[in-house]
Amino acid sequence: KAGVTQTPRYLIKTRGQQVTLSCSPISGHRSVSWYQQTPGQGLQFLFEYFSETQRNKGNFPGRFSGRQFSNSRSEMNVSTLELGDSALYLCASSLASAGVADTQYFGPGTRLTVL
Amino acid sequence: KQEVTQIPAALSVPEGENLVLNCSFTDSAIYNLQWFRQDPGKGLTSLLLIQSSQREQTSGRLNASLDKSSGRSTLYIAASQPGDSATYLCAVRDQAGTALIFGKGTTLSVSS
Numbered sequence: 706k707a708g709v710t711q712t713p714r715y716l717i718k719t720r721g722q723q724v725t726l727s728c729s730p731i732s733g734h735r736s737v738s739w740y741q742q743t744p745g746q747g748l749q750f751l752f753e754y755f756s757e758t759q760r761n762k763g764n765f766p767g768r769f770s771g772r773q774f775s776n777s778r779s780e781m782n783v784s785t786l787e788l789g790d791s792a793l794y795l796c797a798s799s800l801a802s803a804g805v806a807d808t809q810y811f812g813p814g815t816r817l818t819v820l
Numbered sequence: 821k822q823e824v825t826q827i828p829a830a831l832s833v834p835e836g837e838n839l840v841l842n843c844s845f846t847d848s849a850i851y852n853l854q855w856f857r858q859d860p861g862k863g864l865t866s867l868l869l870i871q872s873s874q875r876e877q878t879s880g881r882l883n884a885s886l887d888k889s890s891g892r893s894t895l896y897i898a899a900s901q902p903g904d905s906a907t908y909l910c911a912v913r914d915q916a917g918t919a920l921i922f923g924k925g926t927t928l929s930v931s932s
Contacts, residue, residue: 709863738918748909748922761918795863797920808854809920811864 707732709798709812717818723784726815730777730798737779738809739771742793751794754779755801783817791819822847826910826923833900834931841895841926843910848888851913854920855884855895858907867908868895900930 710729718724730737739751750763754773771781777798783790793816797809823846833839843853852871856864868877868884870893876885883896897904907927911920 736918738920740920740922747924748911748920750919750921753918761916763919793861797864808866808869810866811856813863816861 709796709810711794711796711812711815713815714813715816715818717820718786719820720786720788722786723782724786724817725780725782726794726796726817728779728781728796728798728812730779730796731810734798734800734810735777736799736801737773737777738797738799739779739781740795740797741765742795742814743791748795751781786819788819790817792817822850822912822914822921824910824912824921824923826908826926828926829924830927830929832929832931835901837900837930838896838898839900839928841897841908841910841928843893843895843923845891845893845912845921848891849915850888851915853884853886853893853910853912855882855893856909856911858909858925860907864909897928900928902930902932904928905930 712727736755738753740748742748752771753761757773768784773779793814795814797811799809825844827842854869855867858864870877870886881898886893907925909925911922
């Protein structure tokens with residue numbers, strides 16, 4: 706079974722631009738979560754989607770948004786990029802059957818550099 | 821607010837040693853706890869998941885324990901190998917069962 710895939714793997718943008726990252730979960734997984742990883746703050750939770758609905762959101766500004774499609778694929782968007790948005794963005798999927806919190810499986814991440 | 825701490829931040833050991841990585845959390849009301857491994861520049865690989873009602877989980881040379889009342893978990897690695905060199909991350913699932921709250925990790929280096 707294929708793992709979690711994320712595209713693109715690397716991105717370079719300039720301040721003020723916007724960016725869209727994509728995540729395809731493991732087949733059959735209905736929950737998709739997004740995390741930001743930086744050297745200073747470590748891994749921080751952005752948001753979680755289940756059956757196209759956002760179930761939880763971390764403490765990030767409204768410039769960070771996401772959505773999930775009917776096939777469970779998810780996208781996250783960052784508008785008006787700032788230098789501090791440079792990070793590794795990780796996507797994770799899980800079965801979350803009947804709402805049970807089970808093992809999360811992570812993708813390889815998208816490395817975003819903002820110049 | 822839940823906080824997760826991992827000690828030590830870095831650890832260097834010779835090949836063959838048994839070692840223990842520590843994780844502590846401030847709020848015992850967790851859904852579960854998961855240990856991950858991260859290689860440089862890569863994503864996270866899940867190692868072990870311990871539900872809040874469990875005390876330990878084992879997979880090969882890895883054993884993880886959970887003591888909710890004291891807010892602690894340990895990851896025991898037996899007979900360490902150079903291939904075990906990586907950053908090990910501990911994460912607790914909040915009571916809502918959605919977000920993972922991570923520690924900063926322990927970077928392990930095993931020399932041959």
